[in-house]
Amino acid sequence: MSDDPTTAREAIALVTDGDFDELPFAGGPPAGDGPLGWPGYSAAHARARARTGESESVVCGTGLIGGVEVVLISFEFRFLGGSLGEGTGARAAAAHALARARRLPVVVLPATGGSRMHEGMRALLQLQLLAGESARTRAAGLPQIAVLRDPTTGGGWATLGAGSDVVLALPGAQVAFAGSRVRPPDADPAAYTAEAQLAHGHVDAIVPPEALRDTLGRWLSLLTRPAEGPVAPPRALGTPSPPAASGREAVARARHPDRPRAAAYLDAHFTLRAGISGDRAGGVDPGMLCGFGRLPDGRTVAYAAQCGTATAPSGFRTAARLVRLADRLGIPVLTLVDTPGAANGPEAERAGAGPAIADLFAAVATARVPVTSLLIGEGGSGGALALAAPGNLWATPDSYFSVIAPEAAAGGVRYDGGPTAPASRRPRRARRRPGRRGALSSTLSGALSGALSAPVAAGRPGAGGQMPPR
Structure with missing residues (x-):
């Protein structure tokens, strides 16, 4: 009792x-x-x-x-x-x-x-x-x-x-x-x-x-106190560094154990936060932090943040639940993208990995409130893209986005060698390729300590090195 x-x-x-x-x-x-x-x-x-x-x-x-x-x-x-x-x-x-x-x-x-x-x-x-x-x-x-x-x-x-x-x-x-x-x-x-x-x-x-x-x-x-309009992404955390010179270096940086993770970004960005838990369908994914946070000006932003693990179906469903709740309450959304990819084991398939990812894509696509996304680590395929805002995706120096994880790419094209080296050399890195429509485009401006992250979606709002207004 x-x-x-x-x-x-x-x-x-x-x-x-x-x-x-x-x-x-x-x-x-x-x-x-x-x-x-x-x-x-x-x-x-x-x-x-x-x-x-x-x-x-x-x-x-x-x-x-x-x-x-x-x-x-x-x-x-x-x-x-x-x-x-x-x-x-x-x-x-x-x-x-x-x-x-x-x-x-x-x-x-x-x-x-x-x-x-x-x-x-x-x-x-x-x-x-x-x-x-x-x-x-x-x-x-x-x-x-x-x-x-x-x-x-x-x-x-x-x-x-x-x-x-x-x-x-x-x-x-x-x-x-x-x-x-x-x-x-x-x-x-x-x-x-x-x-x-x-x-x-x-x-x-x-x-x-x-x-x-x-x-x-x-x-x-x-x-009851939503922020107004699109919100700026958090400032990049960690040791100042120039952009990675190669795909291999980008992957190594994103996987470094000392790289700042989602919890550190949320703690630095918000003065107060409260989390929701669970997908209301029988699952909880501790690798997806969702909730609402207070900005220094006293206004509220909803957040959904991947913690660097393979996201389970329950994590995608919890994020979709968060986005829809924020949309209904008129609260802008911030997402932090960081996953090697969606969980791909038998349990994930039985739990509905595909439908869960589809549901999150739909929630983000149909949201009437602004959604801002920051890539803070690994951007592994559709499991990462489902949490990313179309046209308002930013990246930190310690991050990369790829159509598929390097190991999976190596297996798919049958390269020999180490787990990341061939795949990180051969596939074209999409994190920043200026001038290529549809690729992640802008050079990063986060080399200085505390500098804001750089926009990454070519031909989309926020591209060209300009930050959206705070």
């Missing part, structure tokens, strides 16, 4: 700065024993009202978190197990409507066992209602954050919980679609926890109660 605030109002008090303005609701208790005439339902509803002091299983209203006004939807588990009935759905729907009318983020604090059996199909249909309200709020460009309390199961998890943009959870909380009474008798209890959902890409972070207010405040600050 988690260290969870017991009541809906305790949960609200835990995360808000102070005052909470409850949303009034005119509806009363169900008539008689409800739509099914469930024996004893009216009496059970009355006992729940008396025990909790609430009129339904959810409390909705507005409050401040980190100085940002939000709409809160907090579940009362002591009220019939926090179950979703018609009254619950009506209140949550009204809260979402208020959020859209006032352009406010939504924070959901679920603690629910699922649909209310006493109301039959009318209760089950609330899942469609809540999913629709959540989708309309997303379409309006408003962020939604869920904090999963103990337990969050059934339809509450499958709508307001899993349907949120950012999903946080309390340690040890039960989180699952299957409630505790409907699981197989031999099921491993650990599979139905927040920690298991985090490990399989369905939760972004586990947050202890004492850190919730600050964590939510950080997220709300980041998601």
Whole structure:
């Protein structure tokens, strides 16, 4: 069991700065024993009202978190197990409507066992209602954050919980679609926890109660203050050096163990950042860092950064999730490209490497917000290109882009010799070839310490040695 605030109002008090303005609701208790005439339902509803002091299983209203006004939807588990009935759905729907009318983020604090059996199909249909309200709020460009309390199961998890943009959870909380009474008798209890959902890409972070207010405040600050227009790439890090004289040298530089990696670039570029985790399809790739960062001017940029490893399908899907979320919220995107290529083992193929790469290509291509890309290391084939912005791709001195990894190229053309030497000599290096349309074109201006990286896409915006405006 988690260290969870017991009541809906305790949960609200835990995360808000102070005052909470409850949303009034005119509806009363169900008539008689409800739509099914469930024996004893009216009496059970009355006992729940008396025990909790609430009129339904959810409390909705507005409050401040980190100085940002939000709409809160907090579940009362002591009220019939926090179950979703018609009254619950009506209140949550009204809260979402208020959020859209006032352009406010939504924070959901679920603690629910699922649909209310006493109301039959009318209760089950609330899942469609809540999913629709959540989708309309997303379409309006408003962020939604869920904090999963103990337990969050059934339809509450499958709508307001899993349907949120950012999903946080309390340690040890039960989180699952299957409630505790409907699981197989031999099921491993650990599979139905927040920690298991985090490990399989369905939760972004586990947050202890004492850190919730600050964590939510950080997220709300980041998601509600987007930067404007295209963002400049980070400054090149590392030891000053001239551009590589050959393809072999470029590959060696990119693979040097002391070369600055994605985390160093993100730490240097942002004053604050918060990461999302997982592809929402069962996978997590630690080699793809995704999240939102604050620039020195206080504005937010989304980032997706490869860490120099072969990117797994879950990494591509997480990056696509990040790009689409940023696009919906109007937040510009920065991508850091650094991979020898997409993971190519049997597990990657079974996990859908091709479809995952295609999905990321599509997300970047259709983004309405500006996307800026910086090549900081290896640019290995389509696994790197999928993360690169068409027309706004820059490169550091310690990087190269290639149609295929040198080893794979050597194998493909049947050269003999060392693992990188022949392939890095023979294939034409595409990192910078002035005047060649479609090749990476511009000479690098990053030889001086701290100098900005150089643009690399021929005939595209940003080419010709001019940096885009900050």
